[in-house]
């Protein structure tokens with residue numbers, strides 16, 4: 500069985516004064532049967548690891564090289580050195596704003612695994628692709644070219660049009676994509692493919708989490724906005740634990 504995982508992506512939010520949110524999350528995570536991962540901005544990773552006895556810490560991106568003249572970038576090894584166990588890769592905001600294609604995401608995933616991090620590889624379709632009936636094909640193609648040859652990964656399906664918008668696909672649309680991702684993982688990795696967690700991301704909130712977690716092959720969530728406040732994030736953890 501794949502692990503049930505809830506990942507909080509803080510994006511470019513969070514100062515030291517927001518660390519108290521982690522204390523509340525830590526209490527809930529300790530009672531939960533799920534794996535909880537918080538991905539704060541890089542500046543807070545070391546501080547966050549001090550509070551992270553019952554949850555893990557992740558980075559939001561890493562460079563594909565181990566070190567070098569890459570001003571402003573951070574390597575997988577540096578994230579691991581700071582205490583991270585996971586790293587989000589190929590988030591649509593990175594693909595769009597930093598022109599990262601799937602080949603680069605794959606290189607980053609290989610670098611992450613070499614540094615003993617678990618990559619959380621994000622894939623998802625645009626609204627135009629969804630409306631033209633291309634969602635399954637586009638997501639599978641994106642995943643196929645982003646995947647390393649190593650099953651120590653987590654996949655996050657995040658329809659781009661659902662991120663931060665309050666819009667979500669129907670449960671059957673979510674299940675259709677998650678089923679097809681599972682099929683691809685089984686084909687790629689054999690029996691190990693069935694152990695990979697597939698998360699849904701895009702406007703997951705306390706009031707829709709329970710329903711989303713009822714979808715086929717939905718093993719958890721990648722949560723943006725609702726991960727910033729423990730009052731929103733904890734009910735999502737509870738919904739997955741109960742399901």
Ligand code: PEP
Pocket residue numbers: 508657661662663664700701702703721722723724725
């Ligand atoms: C995300 O950024 O990965 C995300 C899913 O954001 P939100 O939950 O705010 O839609």
